Amino acid sequence: xxxxxxxxxxxxxxxxxxxxxxQEYEVPFRKDWVVLDALNHIKDRLDGSLSxxxxxxxxxxxxxxxxxxxxxxxxCAAFLASHLPGPIRVEPLDYFAVVxxxxxxxxxxLGKLKxxxxxxxxxxxxxxxxxEYRQTPDELDAYKPWSMCINCMLCYSACPIYxxxxxxxxxxxxxxxxxxxxxSRDQGAAERLEILSGHDGxxxxxxxxECSKVCPKNVDPAGAIQQYKLAAATDWLxxxxxxxxx
Amino acid sequence: MSTDARYTPYHPRWxxxxxxxxxxxxxxxxxxxxxxxxxSVAVAFFAVVTLGLVxxxxxxxxxxxxxxxxxxxxxFLSLNxxxxxxxxxxxxxxxxLAPKAMVVRVKGKRVPDAxxxxxxxxxxxxxxxxxxxxxxxx
Numbered sequence: 001x002x003x004x005x006x007x008x009x010x011x012x013x014x015x016x017x018x019x020x021x022x023q024e025y026e027v028p029f030r031k032d033w034v035v036l037d038a039l040n041h042i043k044d045r046l047d048g049s050l051s052x053x054x055x056x057x058x059x060x061x062x063x064x065x066x067x068x069x070x071x072x073x074x075x076c077a078a079f080l081a082s083h084l085p086g087p088i089r090v091e092p093l094d095y096f097a098v099v100x101x102x103x104x105x106x107x108x109x110l111g112k113l114k115x116x117x118x119x120x121x122x123x124x125x126x127x128x129x130x131x132e133y134r135q136t137p138d139e140l141d142a143y144k145p146w147s148m149c150i151n152c153m154l155c156y157s158a159c160p161i162y163x164x165x166x167x168x169x170x171x172x173x174x175x176x177x178x179x180x181x182x183x184s185r186d187q188g189a190a191e192r193l194e195i196l197s198g199h200d201g202x203x204x205x206x207x208x209x210e211c212s213k214v215c216p217k218n219v220d221p222a223g224a225i226q227q228y229k230l231a232a233a234t235d236w237l238x239x240x241x242x243x244x245x246x
Numbered sequence: 247m248s249t250d251a252r253y254t255p256y257h258p259r260w261x262x263x264x265x266x267x268x269x270x271x272x273x274x275x276x277x278x279x280x281x282x283x284x285x286s287v288a289v290a291f292f293a294v295v296t297l298g299l300v301x302x303x304x305x306x307x308x309x310x311x312x313x314x315x316x317x318x319x320x321x322f323l324s325l326n327x328x329x330x331x332x333x334x335x336x337x338x339x340x341x342x343l344a345p346k347a348m349v350v351r352v353k354g355k356r357v358p359d360a361x362x363x364x365x366x367x368x369x370x371x372x373x374x375x376x377x378x379x380x381x382x383x384x
């Protein structure tokens with residue numbers, strides 16, 4: 001095992017340079033260290049000016065997504081030991097505007113997330129006195145995998161369609177729409193369909209499948225989108241039938 | 247507290263990277279994806295050949311023989327081999343992706359991906375066998 005490992009970190013200081021440059025830092029190698037530990041070591045001991053986002057350090061908050069050796073990853077789960085011998089290249093997520101160093105602008109994603117109404121939509125709210133909305137274990141299983149999304153945006157960074165068509169609603173937002181559509185307590189599927197079947201919705205996706213590969217929570221957004229396509233196409237066909245009443 | 251602090255609204259000077267025209271060469275899986283999209287050209291090629299064949303059949307035995315002779319030329323043979331390889335690639339990747347798009351539930355339990363893909367392959371084999379039987383029995 002080496003004593004130290006080199007990190008080649010993308011720096012972008014808008015007051016100083018027009019486009020990102022790489023800066024190398026030598027950090028101690030420890031087999032229990034992840035890339036995020038190394039970045040924190042740099043920030044604490046070597047260069048306080050390095051900017052990056054992080055919070056929970058345990059794969060729950062979804063803040064520390066970056067590209068490690070070209071692959072979108074949660075840096076809190078990317079062990080230095082898995083990226084030897086180095087230098088380990090750390091860059092901000094692809095396709096998002098870079099604000100500074102490793103920090104990207106989240107607003108595009110947050111706006112899209114809100115558009116798909118990722119909450120329970122009810123036509124009539126039950127009175128609190130009537131009790132909770134109950135679900136069977138099977139009804140829970142129907143949406144649970146998609147509910148594991150932590151909004152880390154790795155899937156956007158892996159999606160060339162999002163890079164080429166910035167308007168695309170994108171993998172995580174569609175998977176979360178599907179998460180609520182598949183929830184037996186929700187009645188908002190028709191409202192979401194307008195956004196999802198529109199120009200920037202599911203039909204932009206050509207099933208590259210990379211979003212599901214990089215997802216740290218096994219959400220499978222690619223699957224969610226294809227299943228949504230199938231459902232939307234079936235609904236459309238049914239509406240064409242003379243006895244559909246539409 | 248000092249009152250002369252000047253607050254300016256935060257306005258970042260973003261850096262936006264442009265996507266290179268060659269993005270699909272940067273990763274093996276992206277290249278495979280673009281190749282899969284290109285297989286549509288091979289599918290279209292076979293459709294056109296089939297239409298040509300139907301036209302030749304309706305134009306009579308002579309036209310049909312001429313069409314067959316043209317298909318036998320090295321140019322058409324090599325085009326056919328390439329197009330066939332692409333169509334095979336198209337079919338295999340399509341069947342492998344099928345379980346992602348189709349979630350089949352039997353008695354509330356999700357049918358494993360291998361069975362969904364496997365039944366697609368089985369149907370492919372059965373249909374190809376039937377076609378081969380009709381074509382080759384005489």
